[in-house]
Amino acid sequence: MKSKILFIIIGLSSLTLNAANNASNIDAKKANAIAEGGRIYDKWWKELKLEKPASTHPSYPAVGKKQGAASWRCKECHGWDYKGDKGAYNKGSHKTGIKGIRNAVNMSDKEIVAILKNKIHGYDKVMPDAALAQLANFVKNGQVDIARYLNKKTLHVNGNKKHGESFFNKNCKECHGSDGRKINFKAPLNTEYLGTVATENPVETIHKLRNGNPAAFMNGKPMPNMNKILNLEEQIDLLTFLQTLPVK
Ligand code: HEC
Ligand code: HEC
CATH class of the missing domain: 1.10.760 (Cytochrome Bc1 Complex; Chain D, domain 2)
Structure with a gap:
């Protein structure tokens, strides 16, 4: 009798353990993919081991104070808070007047990739399609508002x-x-x-x-x-x- 109960308990607990492990594995995989996109958002050439841009981004506004590679970072135009001119970069040495990307959480991955390839951005000329997909995943699923x-x-x-x-x-x-x-x-x-x-x-x-x-x-x-x-x-x-x- 005792061993039967023990058996049931072990059986049940290994079931729940398995379920928990599976759930955390799936989440970890998803979270890792989003984080990779977040590091590309931070400084894409360093994360992807690509050549550092030598000139200023063509869309970086004349009112901005940055030059060269820095102006190619997503965060430089859209901010660490993703709020652009409505966030921390609405003043100071990082001010550009460019809007944030908060609304892009409602776009599809396809729409976001198309934006990254448009005339304003031109990122398809400097990084592979896989990196653009990782960025879109981050933009859609990785933003937080603190x-x-x-x-x-x-x-x-x-x-x-x-x-x-x-x-x-x-x-x-x-x-x-x-x-x-x-x-x-x-x-x-x-x-x-x-x-x-x-x-x-x-x-x-x-x-x-x-x-x-x-x-x-x-x-x-x-x-x-x-x-x-x-x-x-x-x-x-x-x-x-x-x-x-x-x-x-
Ligand atoms: C395996 C080692 C390692 C661990 C663990 C680690 N970091 Fe780092 N961290 C680094 C290295 C290396 C750098 C880059 C230093 C550089 O580029 O000068 C860094 C940079 C940073 C920066 C960037 C600072 C800047 O302005 O560039 C922050 C913020 C940071 N870490 C926070 C954390 C926090 C919070 C934790 C724990 C959750 C953590 N790190 C765990 C190695 C680590
Ligand atoms: C040199 C400045 C600059 C850089 C760097 C930049 N962007 Fe943008 N981004 C813009 C401008 C300008 C717009 C268009 C704003 C508008 O439509 O008024 C924009 C719009 C967007 C939008 C659409 C937002 C919306 O709600 O319509 C997304 C998403 C976006 N950028 C993502 C990124 C990502 C990801 C990166 C990094 C790979 C990046 N941007 C780098 C200037 C920049």
Whole structure:
């Protein structure tokens, strides 16, 4: 009798375990594909190992302050918050007056790819079709809006710092160090640490922690994409902790 019950319990628990594993595998695969598109959105030539553009993008407006390769990044015209002139880039050195891509979540992948090939963009001339499809997947499925968590004045987010700290210890500390200063992003001439970016540019930090950083490796391991591990609220918890790290 006892062994029969045990048998049923083992049978049931392995069933549920299998179901959970399958679900997380499918999600991880989807999340990885979206994150790849997110890294292309960030800096496509680095992620795809293509030649860095030498001239300024023909559609980059004269009022903008950028030149050369920087003007070819999706984020330079549409922003880390994807809101273009309605978001963080409505002022300062990244201002272009170009609209965001928030509405494109309602377009089909085909329509988005057609936009990337149009006269304004011309990305079919610099990257393969597979990369355009990955970008469309990101534009459609990878955008988030953190406005409801963000204090617009202080740029602080108000999540659960304790939870964030444990996510940090598990997923980031190994490479960035316990105070976020093991990697200096502006070395050797300047200093910019994890705490600096998280405090000054929360929307950039969310984009990078969700999708990973283009071609960023340490000891042969890539920076992981948290979109397959943490939900948005947990990502905000992580960002809340990152904003407590030293900025210099
Ligand atoms: C040099 C500036 C510039 C860059 C870089 C740029 N775009 Fe655009 N993008 C524009 C302009 C201008 C529009 C058209 C806005 C309009 O119709 O008024 C646009 C429109 C879009 C739209 C349609 C938005 C809508 O709601 O109609 C999408 C989607 C888009 N871009 C995606 C991207 C992606 C992905 C990248 C990177 C591969 C990118 N763009 C790079 C300037 C740029
Ligand atoms: C396997 C090592 C590794 C892990 C783990 C890792 N990163 Fe990174 N990260 C890097 C490398 C390498 C860079 C790029 C440094 C450079 O280009 O100067 C980077 C860059 C970044 C940047 C970009 C900063 C900038 O302005 O360019 C952010 C933000 C960041 N990481 C956040 C995180 C967070 C948050 C975690 C944990 C969820 C994490 N990273 C985990 C290796 C890692």
